[in-house]
Amino acid sequence: MSRVDTLRFRHNQAILVAAIVAFIGALPLATARSYLLPVLLVPVAVAVWAWRAGTDADPRELRLRALTGQRRIAWERVAELAADPRGRAVVRLDDGERLVLPAVRGSDLPRLVAVTGQPLPDTTR
Numbered sequence: 001m002s003r004v005d006t007l008r009f010r011h012n013q014a015i016l017v018a019a020i021v022a023f024i025g026a027l028p029l030a031t032a033r034s035y036l037l038p039v040l041l042v043p044v045a046v047a048v049w050a051w052r053a054g055t056d057a058d059p060r061e062l063r064l065r066a067l068t069g070q071r072r073i074a075w076e077r078v079a080e081l082a083a084d085p086r087g088r089a090v091v092r093l094d095d096g097e098r099l100v101l102p103a104v105r106g107s108d109l110p111r112l113v114a115v116t117g118q119p120l121p122d123t124t125r
Contacts, residue, residue, distance in 0.1 A: 088105065
């Protein structure tokens with residue numbers, strides 16, 4: 001499978017820029033006293049999360065990525081895809097578990113379904 005077959009959803013990159021600005025802003029505080037150095041870990045963690053977290057979809061599976069880990073879900077386990085009242089995309093699995101898809105909006109659902117190769121239902125009738 002090539003990389004072209006994978007659809008990637010990521011959070012807005014402005015979060016990454018804000019984390020870099022926060023890191024630079026925290027440098028004077030963190031270097032004033034050695035016990036304040038851990039303050040720098042907060043913007044670093046936010047930057048790593050902004051760069052890494054999101055949802056990857058390909059014809060075989062969904063991959064939900066977080067700051068430190070990921071979860072793979074085969075499309076066969078997906079019972080329903082929908083948008084919640086806040087506009088986030090939510091997946092319901094065959095065991096009833098509901099998961100919010102990181103960085104995926106309800107308006108992205110047609111693109112998400114299209115990557116599976118399955119036809120979209122005709123809702124114009």
